[in-house]
Amino acid sequence: MGGDKPKMVLLNANNYAIWKTKMMDRLYVKQLAKPIEKKGVKPTEFTQDWNELDRRCLVYIRDYIDFGIIHHLENEETAYGCWTKLEGLYERKIAAHKVGLVRQLSKLRYLDDQPITEHLN
Template sequence: MEESSGSNIMMKPMTSNYSIWKPRMEDMLFFHDLEGVILGDSAKPSIMIDKKRKKLNRKTVSRIRQWVDNRVFNHVAYETNAHVLWNALQEMYERKTTQNKTFLFRKLINLKYNDGTPITEHLNTYQ
């Protein structure tokens, strides 16, 4: 299940694509007026009614979980706070472990241009 709006396609996050997934998800949340919830209580307007805030929080959680890979879904399945969910995903995918660095280094070394594909696609993969 991937959402497509124009030429943009939403993908499920993985270590290799998290740097692309995160801003796209932030854009999607912004588009649906849900971005403030992932920022936590510091972004909560003082005039916002708690009931409305809870509804926005729940909508944000469901929107984010739609795009979480099945392999890590069990880690976030019962989280009901969007800010905590967002931070948990960030911790999972932004870890700077040796294993992640090795994976990315190998991927870079083995990166090859495929004839017939646009050079911009190759450069995006490189980046």
């Protein structure tokens, strides 16, 4: 039990916020986060092969994307390009969804004949 690792989720159209957080964590653990951190620009002090690191990062990201949306990334050749494409596709939808949830929450009213536990849930 102690050695169980949390599973990585596949990115689909509905779970970008969770996927993004978990993916960045995994990229850090695998030491592949530099291309994303540095916005695709090789740091001058970087001594490793930048192109190889970038490609490994890109492959790792693509491994955790659902087949239903991978076609959006077919022309992306860099990890940072892939990352920004995904942000453009899904980040705005999440913000709009949050606004919708806040509006929905503000409209909630307790009905006298409704059990209080149901209302709170």
